[in-house]
Amino acid sequence: MERRQFLRCTAAGVGAAVLGGRLPGVLGAESPPERRNERPSMKYARLGRTNLMVSQICHGSLHTNKERLPLLARLYEGGVNLIDSSEIYGGGRSEEAIGEFLSQDNRRQNAFIATKMDIRAQLKAGSGVYERAMARAAASLKRLRTDCVDILMLHGCSTLIDWVTNEEWLRAAEDLKKQGKVRFIGLSEHAKPAEVLKLAAASGRYDVAMVAFSLIKGDWPGLGRADIQAMDEALKAAKEKDVGIIVMKAALRAEDILAKVSEPKLRKAGFSAYQLCYRYVLGVPGVHTVVCGMTNMTHVEENLAVPGIDLAARQVDHLRRVAAASGVCGFCGTCLGACPKGVAVQDILRFHGYYLHGHREEARAEYAALEPRRQANACGDCGRCEGACPAGVPIRRRLREAHDALA
Amino acid sequence: MPGGMPAPPFAWACSSRMEETCPRQRRRGHATRVVSATTPILAAILLAAAAGGCAGSAGDQLLAPVRGEWKRTEPVKSFGPRNLYEYIDGEADLVIAFGFKALTTAGYRRATEPETTVDVYEMGTAADAFALFRSNANLEAEPLDIGTEGAGAEARIEFWKGPKYVLVSNPSAAERDHAIALARELAQALPPGEGWPAYIELLPATGSPRRPRSEKFLPADFLGQPLLKRTVSARYKIGSREATVFASRSDTPEEAAQALASLQAYLQKKRETKPLARGDGGFLGEDPDLGGVAAFRRGRFVGGMLGYAAEPAADALLADLDKRLSGTK
Numbered sequence: 001m002e003r004r005q006f007l008r009c010t011a012a013g014v015g016a017a018v019l020g021g022r023l024p025g026v027l028g029a030e031s032p033p034e035r036r037n038e039r040p041s042m043k044y045a046r047l048g049r050t051n052l053m054v055s056q057i058c059h060g061s062l063h064t065n066k067e068r069l070p071l072l073a074r075l076y077e078g079g080v081n082l083i084d085s086s087e088i089y090g091g092g093r094s095e096e097a098i099g100e101f102l103s104q105d106n107r108r109q110n111a112f113i114a115t116k117m118d119i120r121a122q123l124k125a126g127s128g129v130y131e132r133a134m135a136r137a138a139a140s141l142k143r144l145r146t147d148c149v150d151i152l153m154l155h156g157c158s159t160l161i162d163w164v165t166n167e168e169w170l171r172a173a174e175d176l177k178k179q180g181k182v183r184f185i186g187l188s189e190h191a192k193p194a195e196v197l198k199l200a201a202a203s204g205r206y207d208v209a210m211v212a213f214s215l216i217k218g219d220w221p222g223l224g225r226a227d228i229q230a231m232d233e234a235l236k237a238a239k240e241k242d243v244g245i246i247v248m249k250a251a252l253r254a255e256d257i258l259a260k261v262s263e264p265k266l267r268k269a270g271f272s273a274y275q276l277c278y279r280y281v282l283g284v285p286g287v288h289t290v291v292c293g294m295t296n297m298t299h300v301e302e303n304l305a306v307p308g309i310d311l312a313a314r315q316v317d318h319l320r321r322v323a324a325a326s327g328v329c330g331f332c333g334t335c336l337g338a339c340p341k342g343v344a345v346q347d348i349l350r351f352h353g354y355y356l357h358g359h360r361e362e363a364r365a366e367y368a369a370l371e372p373r374r375q376a377n378a379c380g381d382c383g384r385c386e387g388a389c390p391a392g393v394p395i396r397r398r399l400r401e402a403h404d405a406l407a
Numbered sequence: 408m409p410g411g412m413p414a415p416p417f418a419w420a421c422s423s424r425m426e427e428t429c430p431r432q433r434r435r436g437h438a439t440r441v442v443s444a445t446t447p448i449l450a451a452i453l454l455a456a457a458a459g460g461c462a463g464s465a466g467d468q469l470l471a472p473v474r475g476e477w478k479r480t481e482p483v484k485s486f487g488p489r490n491l492y493e494y495i496d497g498e499a500d501l502v503i504a505f506g507f508k509a510l511t512t513a514g515y516r517r518a519t520e521p522e523t524t525v526d527v528y529e530m531g532t533a534a535d536a537f538a539l540f541r542s543n544a545n546l547e548a549e550p551l552d553i554g555t556e557g558a559g560a561e562a563r564i565e566f567w568k569g570p571k572y573v574l575v576s577n578p579s580a581a582e583r584d585h586a587i588a589l590a591r592e593l594a595q596a597l598p599p600g601e602g603w604p605a606y607i608e609l610l611p612a613t614g615s616p617r618r619p620r621s622e623k624f625l626p627a628d629f630l631g632q633p634l635l636k637r638t639v640s641a642r643y644k645i646g647s648r649e650a651t652v653f654a655s656r657s658d659t660p661e662e663a664a665q666a667l668a669s670l671q672a673y674l675q676k677k678r679e680t681k682p683l684a685r686g687d688g689g690f691l692g693e694d695p696d697l698g699g700v701a702a703f704r705r706g707r708f709v710g711g712m713l714g715y716a717a718e719p720a721a722d723a724l725l726a727d728l729d730k731r732l733s734g735t736k
Contacts, residue, residue: 062497062498062500062501063500063501063504063628065542065625067623067625067629067630067638067640067651068628068629068630068631069630069696069697070630070631070632070673070694070696070697071631072696073694073695073696074631088498089498089501090501090542090543090546091542091543091544091545091546091548092545092546092547093542093546096546101696104695104696105695121562121576121578125521125578128579135561139547143546190496190497248497249497293500295627295628295631296627296628296631296632296633297631297632297633297673298633300631354489362487362489
């Protein structure tokens with residue numbers, strides 16, 4: 001089977017190159033898309049220039065291990081054909097479990113594997129990049145029990161912005177392609193998805209990008225997850241270069257947002273906040289699939305239903321507006337530039353959030369550590385912050401509530 | 408090793424936090440999880456972090472300015488469950504699922520060699536540290552005699568001792584022995600640990616040999632079943648093949664019965680199950696990926712075997728498991 005797989009991988013690439021007159025990885029729309037494990041209940045999208053028809057739900061396997069193989073089986077039955085992993089997930093146990101699962105019943109031929117390699121230490125040090133990349137790819141292939149992965153991504157846990165065009169990494173990636181061990185090259189980016197996606201698209205070297213964005217900007221300081229508005233331009237750039245787009249972290253703060261949505265058409269009976277958030281990003285132009293972390297059958301069944309949720313374009317736009325006006329602070333920091341007094345609005349609302357979620361002592365400690373001139377009672381009540389806030393948060397009231405709770 | 412340690416009382420040392428394993432559960436349960444006796448500790452850590460990483464926490468003390476021939480290159484940084492994402496991003500979900508409480512980290516350098524990074528995960532209990540180590544330590548790492556249990560891979564040295572799980576990055580191939588020495592130095596600086604988790608004693612220790620280092624603990628969603636919680640498992644060699652023995656603990660016997668019924672319902676979709684004369688509601692099932700499955704309830708435990716085939720050695724393991732579960736509250 002290993003030999004057949006290898007031949008299949010290389011033959012697909014070489015054959016396409018001959019027929020299309022292009023290298024694998026830059027297949028044009030004229031080539032027929034490659035289809036695997038398609039089931040009527042699932043929807044599929046062409047993953048950019050890879051020409052792979054991937055399920056709109058992709059299995060994110062951070063938590064996957066041999067003790068959770070039934071989840072993979074159910075996803076496979078449900079038509080999921082793209083499984084995403086990383087060499088570092090569970091110290092390799094995720095890849096090991098996927099390898100075991102796909103080695104049965106011809107499944108490897110019916111699924112696409114995406115995995116990631118962590119060479120950030122070498123990139124940061126500026127040495128050993130090529131060697132490490134080649135070694136880690138070999139280790140991943142062994143765990144995955146295959147001679148060829150469909151997509152190999154550079155794993156970016158913070159940001160890859162300085163390394164998108166690192167020649168040693170790209171040389172390793174291209175050599176792995178030439179050796180038939182990798183079909184397509186990608187990267188995953190959490191912190192600066194818009195900037196990195198634009199760089200990746202402009203380089204012309206990447207076939208796929210896995211980027212983090214969701215309904216609203218995230219709340220993790222230092223990482224600055226992007227919202228959809230920030231991604232618009234980057235997604236257009238990616239589309240021009242036909243880069244496949246996988247979205248991660250799409251259900252960020254799902255419950256917070258949807259708890260405030262009262263529109264009956266959007267609170268469709270039986271759909272969870274997670275389902276609607278995943279469905280929402282699938283409606284964003286340029287997005288091909290969304291990666292979902294799942295640890296039990298309830299999650300699996302929910303997520304398998306996502307592509308089938310009838311959410312028309314105008315409803316998507318409406319959901320976007322509702323989210324933007326939900327009053328849920330996304331901690332984007334726009335208010336900071338608007339406040340003439342320099343009040344630490346973003347931090348104060350974040351601390352208040354901790355307080356409301358039960359972390360009272362921590363929240364008070366953090367608030368007390370703020371300079372007095374940046375605490376909520378320094379607010380001059382001018383309202384400029386509210387005018388600037390893209391989410392319509394009633395900031396002045398929230399600041400008063402926060403101060404009462406935290407001071 | 409687990410099999411040779413003195414039998415502790417059958418107390419479940421693992422924190423109840425382990426019930427919340429996936430991002431969804433973690434988010435949903437976040438409100439109640441961290442508020443506890445740990446709050447003052449976390450607050451202290453946060454204050455220390457706010458003050459620029461001043462010394463004070465246990466992790467800070469471990470990450471002393473000098474450790475052997477290594478010198479710290481930067482102030483100690485601290486992270487809690489809420490902001491661990493800033494340090495390890497999506498992997499934080501996995502760590503938090505195992506009961507993570509705090510992380511302290513710092514860079515160290517030996518002479519002019521490349522810098523290494525030391526991460527100290529405070530897990531609250533030794534059982535949680537063990538559980539994370541066994542699910543996160545590099546799969547191909549060689550066992551090392553560091554801490555209660557250690558392992559060394561190309562990129563990092565790691566060990567657990569007491570409630571701490573420690574990672575030491577290996578900055579270069581030439582530095583590996585020195586990184587191991589640093590890890591050993593750190594382990595020796597830690598107080599004696601609590602030893603192996605009590606839940607391992609639930610696993611059969613007689614008859615067919617247990618595969619070394621195969622014991623694992625999954626806080627939730629064993630086999631993807633939401634009701635199979637706090638599951639300890641290990642692999643056993645039965646003749647020429649391997650089988651996995653497991654025990655899941657529910658909060659009540661009624662909940663355990665539900666968990667067993669849920670597993671049976673899942674297997675029924677694959678093939679008709681058959682009765683198994685063991686425990687309450689015992690059955691035998693078949694799954695294309697799990698192989699033969701034997702499962703039964705004993706009190707608030709669900710016990711069983713994956714890869715079961717009717718043969719004396721397999722039945723003896725189940726009998727041993729049943730006996731152990733029967734004697735455990």
